[in-house]
Amino acid sequence: MEKTAGRILRGNEVKLEGSCRLDAGPAAARERSANSLPAQANIVENQPEYALIEVICGCGAKTLIKCEYMNP
Secondary structure: OOOOOOOOHHHHHHOOOOOOOOOOOOOHHHHHHOOOOOOEEEEEEEEOOOOEEEOOOOOEEEEEEEEOOOOO
């Protein structure tokens, strides 16, 4: 496995596209069913230019996130 150095991204280094809705408040906690699973995140694809991450919600909904790397 390839080792990479981690670092914190600054706001001007991140480009956001699209939108999402996060229900993390008390109302969301009440709506969770007793059999919901914990959320998961998996790297689906890792290329020199980007990584593709799949996030699976406890309800089963899947979201793909493409993280593009900046050239150093």
